[in-house]
Amino acid sequence: xxxVLRDLLRYNSEFLAGILMTxxxxxxxxxxxxxxxxxxxxxxxxxxxxxxxxxxxxxxxRGQDLFWLLTYSIRNTLAFxxxxxxxxxxxxxxIGLLAGYRGGWVDRVLMSINDTFIVIPLFPxxxxxxxxxxxxxxxxxxxxxxxxxxxxxxxxLIRSVALSLRHREFTQTAVFSGMRTHxxxxxxxxxxxxxxxxxxxxxxxxxxxxxxxTLAVLGFTDINRPSVGGMIYWANQHSAVVAGVxxxxxxxxxxxxxxxxxxxxxxxxxxxxxxxxxRLERGGGRKE
Amino acid sequence: MSAAMRNPAAKPEAxxxxxxxxxxxxxxxxxxxxxxxxxxxxxxxxxxxxRKDEIYGLAGESSSGKSTLVKTxxxxxxxxxxxxxGEIQFSFMDGTxxxxxxxxxxxxxxxxxxxxxxxxxxxxxxxxVRRIGTxxxxxxxxxxxxxxxxxxxxxVAHLARVNLPASVLKAYPHELSGGMRQRVTIALAxxxxxxxxxxxxxxxALDVVVQKDVLAMFRSIQREMASSVLFVTHDMGVHAxxxxxxxxMYAGRLVEEARTPDVFARPRHPYTRHLIHSLPRIGDDxxxxxxxxxxxxxxxxxxxxxxHPRCVFATERCRVEVPPMEQVAxxxxxxxxxxxxxxxxx
Amino acid sequence: MRAYARYAFGRFLQFLLVVFIGINIAYIITHATPIxxxxxxxxxxxxxxxxxPEAIESMRQSLRELYGLTGSPIEQYLNFWxxxxxxxxxxxxxxxxxPVSTLIGRAIPWTxxxxxxxxxxxxxxxxxxGGLAGYYxxxxxxxxxxxxxxxxHPMPYYIAAIILLIVFGYLWPILPISGGAQMNxxxxxxFEYVMxxxxxxxxxxxxxxxxxxxxxxxxxxxxxxxxxxxxxxxYAELAGxxxxxxxxxxxxxxxxxxxxTGLAISLGHIFSGALITERVFGYPGIGSLxxxxxxxxxxxxxxxxxxxxxxxxxxxxxxxxxxxxxxDPRVTVN
Numbered sequence: 004x005x006x007v008l009r010d011l012l013r014y015n016s017e018f019l020a021g022i023l024m025t026x027x028x029x030x031x032x033x034x035x036x037x038x039x040x041x042x043x044x045x046x047x048x049x050x051x052x053x054x055x056x057x058x059x060x061x062x063x064x065r066g067q068d069l070f071w072l073l074t075y076s077i078r079n080t081l082a083f084x085x086x087x088x089x090x091x092x093x094x095x096x097x098i099g100l101l102a103g104y105r106g107g108w109v110d111r112v113l114m115s116i117n118d119t120f121i122v123i124p125l126f127p128x129x130x131x132x133x134x135x136x137x138x139x140x141x142x143x144x145x146x147x148x149x150x151x152x153x154x155x156x157x158x159x160l161i162r163s164v165a166l167s168l169r170h171r172e173f174t175q176t177a178v179f180s181g182m183r184t185h186x187x188x189x190x191x192x193x194x195x196x197x198x199x200x201x202x203x204x205x206x207x208x209x210x211x212x213x214x215x216x217t218l219a220v221l222g223f224t225d226i227n228r229p230s231v232g233g234m235i236y237w238a239n240q241h242s243a244v245v246a247g248v249x250x251x252x253x254x255x256x257x258x259x260x261x262x263x264x265x266x267x268x269x270x271x272x273x274x275x276x277x278x279x280x281x282r283l284e285r286g287g288g289r290k291e
Numbered sequence: 292m293s294a295a296m297r298n299p300a301a302k303p304e305a306x307x308x309x310x311x312x313x314x315x316x317x318x319x320x321x322x323x324x325x326x327x328x329x330x331x332x333x334x335x336x337x338x339x340x341x342r343k344d345e346i347y348g349l350a351g352e353s354s355s356g357k358s359t360l361v362k363t364x365x366x367x368x369x370x371x372x373x374x375x376x377g378e379i380q381f382s383f384m385d386g387t388x389x390x391x392x393x394x395x396x397x398x399x400x401x402x403x404x405x406x407x408x409x410x411x412x413x414x415x416x417x418x419x420v421r422r423i424g425t426x427x428x429x430x431x432x433x434x435x436x437x438x439x440x441x442x443x444x445x446x447v448a449h450l451a452r453v454n455l456p457a458s459v460l461k462a463y464p465h466e467l468s469g470g471m472r473q474r475v476t477i478a479l480a481x482x483x484x485x486x487x488x489x490x491x492x493x494x495x496a497l498d499v500v501v502q503k504d505v506l507a508m509f510r511s512i513q514r515e516m517a518s519s520v521l522f523v524t525h526d527m528g529v530h531a532x533x534x535x536x537x538x539x540m541y542a543g544r545l546v547e548e549a550r551t552p553d554v555f556a557r558p559r560h561p562y563t564r565h566l567i568h569s570l571p572r573i574g575d576d577x578x579x580x581x582x583x584x585x586x587x588x589x590x591x592x593x594x595x596x597x598x599h600p601r602c603v604f605a606t607e608r609c610r611v612e613v614p615p616m617e618q619v620a621x622x623x624x625x626x627x628x629x630x631x632x633x634x635x636x637x
Numbered sequence: 638m639r640a641y642a643r644y645a646f647g648r649f650l651q652f653l654l655v656v657f658i659g660i661n662i663a664y665i666i667t668h669a670t671p672i673x674x675x676x677x678x679x680x681x682x683x684x685x686x687x688x689x690p691e692a693i694e695s696m697r698q699s700l701r702e703l704y705g706l707t708g709s710p711i712e713q714y715l716n717f718w719x720x721x722x723x724x725x726x727x728x729x730x731x732x733x734x735x736p737v738s739t740l741i742g743r744a745i746p747w748t749x750x751x752x753x754x755x756x757x758x759x760x761x762x763x764x765x766x767g768g769l770a771g772y773y774x775x776x777x778x779x780x781x782x783x784x785x786x787x788x789x790h791p792m793p794y795y796i797a798a799i800i801l802l803i804v805f806g807y808l809w810p811i812l813p814i815s816g817g818a819q820m821n822x823x824x825x826x827x828f829e830y831v832m833x834x835x836x837x838x839x840x841x842x843x844x845x846x847x848x849x850x851x852x853x854x855x856x857x858x859x860x861x862x863x864x865x866x867x868x869x870x871x872y873a874e875l876a877g878x879x880x881x882x883x884x885x886x887x888x889x890x891x892x893x894x895x896x897x898t899g900l901a902i903s904l905g906h907i908f909s910g911a912l913i914t915e916r917v918f919g920y921p922g923i924g925s926l927x928x929x930x931x932x933x934x935x936x937x938x939x940x941x942x943x944x945x946x947x948x949x950x951x952x953x954x955x956x957x958x959x960x961x962x963x964x965d966p967r968v969t970v971n
Contacts (some may be wrong), residue, residue: 119655121902123662124950126909127927127943132666134931134939152662156902213793217913221928222797235799244807252803256796267791367875369866401878415868419967420890429886461965465701 011276018272024265028258032081035074040067042075042229050246061250064241069254075229077258080212083146087211088204090150095158096200100188102158103165104174114162120155128152129214133223142228144217149211157203164196198277205270209263218257225255231259296566308382309340310487310519311364316377318363331589333359335543336377338616340576341487343382344517346510348534348551350527350566354586357523361491364521365408366398368389381406383486389433404434407480409509411492414543417464423475424460427482445566446482453478453508470501477505481512488513488520495524527570531555536622536636539563542587542597545616549623552632559625559634561602596627604629641962648958652951659947664717667704667940675700678934703727704936726941730934737941738796740926745945747817748922751838752911755845756900763853764896768889771861783858790851794910798844798917804862805840813837815919841918845911856899860892867891894965901957908950 011018040047046066054061060069132138132148167192168174177187218224219232226233237243238251242255315338320331333356341347351357362368364379366389379389383405390398390406410416417426427446435442447457453474464472473493480488490509494502510533513520522534530537530551538548538561547560558564587593593600601611608628616626627633679697701707705716720726726737763786771780789797806814813819819833864870870887878887912924919925923942930938962968 115651115654116658118651119658122655122905122951122954123659124905124908124946126912127946128659128666129664129928130931131663131939131943134936135667209791213791213796217793217795220799221913221916223931244803249803252799256799260792260796262794263791263796264788265789271787365875367871399877399879402875404877408872408875410868410872416872418869418873418887418891420894420965421886425886429873429878429882465967 007276008091009165011272015272015275017268017275021265021268021270024261025269026265028077028262029081031074031258032078033074035071035078038071038074040071042072043227051246054250060254061248063237063251064243064246064248065237069250071078072229072234073231073254073258076231076234076255077262079142079229080215080231080259081262083142084208084212086143086146087150087153088208090147091154091157091207091211092204094132094154095156095161095197095203096193097188098154098163099161100157100165100192100196101184103162104169104184104188106166106169110162114159117155117158117162120152121159123152125149125152125214126217129218130223135219138225140225142215142225142230145215145224146211151205151212153160153211157200157207160199160203161196164199165192166197168192178257183248198273202270202273205266205273209266209270213263231255309342309512310382311521312340312378312380313364314338314378314380316363317375317381318358318359318368318372319375320359320371321373329590332543332592333372333589334363335592337540337543337545339538339545339548341519341521342536343486343519345535346522346533347518348530348537349521349540350525350530350537351540352586354589355540356589357525357540358491359543360540361389361489361521361523364389364543365406365489366393381487403430404483405485406487406489407483407485409476409480409488409490409493411495417472419464421463422460423462423464423467423471427460427479430479432480432602446478450478453513469497470505473497473501473505474508477509477512481516481518484516484518486518488518490520490522492524493522494529495526502529509533520632527566531570539566542592543589544597544626546598546627547625548616549620553620553623556625559619559623559630560598560627561604561629561633562598564633593603604632641913643757644962644968645959648955651958652955655951655954656948658953660718660721660944663940663943663947664714668706668713668717675704675706678936683793698903723946724941724945726937729930729938730936732935732938737937740938741923741941741945744921744923744926745949747920748915748924750913751841751845751915751920751922754838754970755842755911756849756851756904756907758842759849760853760896760900761844764852764857764889764893766850767854767857768861768884768892771858771892772865774862783854786851786854788851789847790855792848794844794848794913796919797848798914801840801844801919812840814840817921837918837920841911841914841920842913844917845907848910849907851902853896853899855919857892857896860895861888864888864892879922894961897957897961897964901954901961905950908946912946 012022035042044067048058048062048066048068050064050066051061052058052062058068058070060073062068063072098113098117102110102117129145129148129152133146136144161175165188173191174187177191182190215224215230216232216235219226219230220235220239222236224230224233234255235252238248238255241248241251243249243251315336316334317332317336318334320329320333322329322331335356337360337404339347344477349360359372362372368374368391374388374391378387378388379391381389381401384393384397384401386393390401393401403520419422421429424443424446428442430440431446435445437445439623443460446460450457450459455471455474455478457472458530459467463476476493480490494505495507497505506529522530524530534551536549537551537554539546539554539560541562547558548564549557554563555567558567587597587600595611596602596605596609596614599605602609604627606629612628614626614628615628616624619625619630675697678700679693705713705720707713708716724738728734729737729740748829766779766782770776770783773779802814805812805923813836817834817837818830819837832914865888869882869891873883873887911922912927914920915924916928923946927939929935930942
């Protein structure tokens with residue numbers, strides 16, 4: 004494991020860049036624990052101060068220090084992405100493994116449902132959900148719904164791996180030794196799909212965070228909980244761009260873009276490590 | 292093409308000029324994976340020629356480098372495979388590097404006109420989204436100098452030669468059976484009447500009955516056109532039935548070469564002996580003796596003669612020195628220090 | 638032909654399943670939540686000032702009917718489906734008395750136009766460049782493009798749109814940043830009007846294009862670099878088939894099939910993106926209507942837009958599925 008990590012860091016510049024970018028964002032989130040300002044306090048700093056030594060990222064029109072506010076926001080945003088990733092992993096793993104292992108009509112039924120969830124446009128549904136829930140909507144509820152709607156793409160990937168495991172000898176051995184389906188899946192097949200699960204969860208986080216930022220920017224989440232999207236929402240409410248308070252938008256956007264690119268780079272470099280075909284291509288490609 | 296050459300009975304006894312001559316060819320895979328350099332010497336100093344109107348067989352185990360050799364001769368190399376040294380000379384074009392350094396327009400004119408291929412895996416060599424007729428058009432039309440109607444008539448006539456109806460031209464590859472597809476590829480490879488055909492394990496994926504059928508057809512077409520064929524397969528049984536001369540490869544090198552009957556009757560290399568003795572024969576109840584050890588890694592081959600770790604005749608000299616290819620009889624070359632001892636041993 | 642009919646029938650069943658599940662999700666969200674939308678609306682409406690109790694009661698009753706909350710649960714469910722099937726979502730609350738279907742009908746051409754053109758353009762350009770990048774691996778321009786595409790690809794649509802808005806709206810204001818066409822131009826098929834529509838669509842189109850391009854580019858590049866090692870490509874190269882024909886008829890033609898499936902798979906995502914983009918640029922399509930509907934508390938409008946979105950996207954996916962056998966003749970066999 005350690006050797007893999009070292010090799011990736013040394014020879015894969017995408018992985019290195021991904022680690023650095025994600026690392027900065029995570030460090031930023033951790034800083035929230037030592038913030039001098041409580042997250043919800045307003046008018047504790049002078050208003051509309053451009054970035055300076057006292058306020059690194061400037062202050063908002065609501066008298067908040069942008070840097071420290073951003074630490075809370077990115078922490079909440081990351082937490083949302085992680086929760087969705089974990090919840091949707093549970094779904095996509097159980098459905099993907101089951102469909103791939105059982106095959107036949109179980110596979111057909113599960114994959115039909117799976118394809119349905121792939122196709123359905125999520126944004127209008129999430130908006131409808133907000134419309135019904137209004138102020139009663141919490142970020143955990145949104146995360147649960149997002150996970151319920153966002154497992155399908157990865158379930159298909161996991162299924163294709165499970166399908167290939169199904170005819171391998173050790174599966175037969177397990178079947179003959181009397182293991183039950185859920186035991187075979189959790190003990191024998193799970194370890195094989197874990198690398199893919201890991202790289203797809205990075206992509207899934209990117210997707211869900213993007214969704215949350217978007218909903219928050221439109222004001223369709225709990226706007227009183229600091230989040231990156233929420234910051235942009237408030238900046239828009241105060242016409243920050245028109246008023247020349249550009250930093251109010253620029254820093255949240257910059258940070259979240261960094262997170263997106265960082266996670267994406269991590270996901271593709273890990274994919275490359277998992278899939279030897281693309282690795283060989285790289286080996287040959289280096290010679291050119 | 293003279294009448295004499297078309298005559299199937301006119302087998303050339305004396306050596307005619309070769310269609311292709313390969314001299315001391317070296318082709319290596321140079322890989323760099325996560326900072327580790329690796330060189331795989333898949334073809335390492337091979338010299339041989341394929342004469343006019345003969346089927347030259349190339350035998351060896353699956354990692355002996357025969358596919359790489361064929362790829363190199365065919366000019367089908369991609370990085371990380373590259374030619375490190377040696378020459379390839381065709382009778383139908385100038386230059387000593389074969390197709391590999393020739394100008395693109397010359398390569399385009401020569402390919403399929405003078406040099407064609409039948410490849411392994413008939414399922415995968417035909418474009419799955421193109422009808423068979425379109426593939427014939429892509430491959431052969433520009434060489435035939437015919438108009439559309441004339442070309443189609445020629446294709447249909449040629450298909451009849453391999454017992455295929457004209458209707459296959461309208462089909463997609465996935466709509467044909469394995470045997471039919473293989474006959475399509477043979478028809479595709481021979482329609483331009485090329486001087487030189489490379490056949491790389493063309494029948495391996497077929498079942499035995501179909502295989503026999505396809506081989507017989509291949510032989511009769513070759514006879515009729517007096518083409519030269521380089522026929523690669525690991526199956527010694529196929530070689531015995533089909534080829535005129537036979538070269539045996541081991542770990543990237545040619546170890547023995549002779550007329551096919553001589554190879555089977557008087558093998559001089561221990562590895563050749565092993566290949567032949569492992570063939571099942573009717574009325575022979577002796578147990579088959581397997582080879583000790585595993586095939587060598589081409590990334591890190593044994594010193595001296597590459598066969599020595601698995602050879603019962605090996606001496607100290609074999610461990611250090613590379614045995615040169617030596618003429619031991621007319622049309623018989625062997626690379627072994629102990630060739631006389633091998634021949635003397637029953 | 639019979640194989641195709643069987644395939645088409647299967648895809649049609651899948652389409653029905655998507656619509657069925659999608660509409661049920663909408664039903665569950667609107668009916669199984671612990672919040673009573675009627676009481677919520679009533680409390681909002683009566684929060685300021687005094688309202689007579691009878692007025693509140695009559696309001697409550699009409700809202701119940703509007704939300705389809707009258708009768709037994711089974712009646713409610715069937716009623717919900719009836720409204721979806723005849724596309725009758727009642728009058729809009731915010732634009733009373735215009736029926737919701739009229740509002741949606743007015744918005745649909747804008748969304749379909751913007752989304753359709755942007756999606757097709759993105760798909761063609763992304764696949765073309767990605768295919769070339771996979772085939773000509775040494776090209777520096779294409780390599781550079783790959784890096785840019787990779788950086789843009791993970792961006793959510795909103796972020797891309799807002800960056801474009803800031804750049805072309807405030808820093809270098811050369812393009813209209815809001816609306817579907819200029820206000821004072823007559824809405825007919827005059828040259829002036831069409832040009833105005835085109836100019837207004839540039840920025841929303843561009844943000845859809847920038848975000849979408851990377852995915853197709855990266856996907857096609859890796860597909861092509863796998864296809865070029867396939868036997869049939871190597872064989873055609875050995876046969877001396879011209880490079881141009883190999884690139885088009887052998888490499889691209891085979892690599893494009895998974896990308897067509899990919900388009901079907903990501904259509905829902907692209908559609909969501911287009912809604913968001915519309916909102917940023919005030920484009921008069923479904924997305925703007927949806928957000929306005931939420932802010933105005935217009936239940937019928939939001940529900941109508943959600944169901945129309947589900948049916949519309951799955952219909953588009955069905956169309957792609959039905960033409961797919963033209964791209965890959967093997968698909969109807971299995």
